[in-house]
Amino acid sequence: MAVADLCYLVVGAALFLAVVLPAALRRLPLSAPMVLVLVGLVLGLLPGLPDWWVDPTAHQAVTEHLTELCILVALMGWWR
Numbered sequence: 001m002a003v004a005d006l007c008y009l010v011v012g013a014a015l016f017l018a019v020v021l022p023a024a025l026r027r028l029p030l031s032a033p034m035v036l037v038l039v040g041l042v043l044g045l046l047p048g049l050p051d052w053w054v055d056p057t058a059h060q061a062v063t064e065h066l067t068e069l070c071i072l073v074a075l076m077g078w079w080r
Contacts, residue, residue, distance in 0.1 A: 017039070021032040056063040 014036075017036065018032070021035055025032060025035065
């Protein structure tokens with residue numbers, strides 16, 4: 001699987017979870033961020049993934065930009 005295909009798969013799964021999780025967790029004592037942190041933990045611990053997959057120090061500029069994006073998304077979600 002090419003890196004671009006993997007990126008599309010991860011983004012598509014994240015969008016799918018963003019749509020489905022609020023309705024699926026409505027009656028459970030869980031929130032969507034709790035489930036997504038668990039999904040990230042499972043993805044990070046999967047054996048066989050390349051070393052760069054979980055090493056934020058390998059690409060510091062990408063890590064910085066992703067962190068900024070996450071903070072902006074979190075702040076916009078809080079403001080709603």
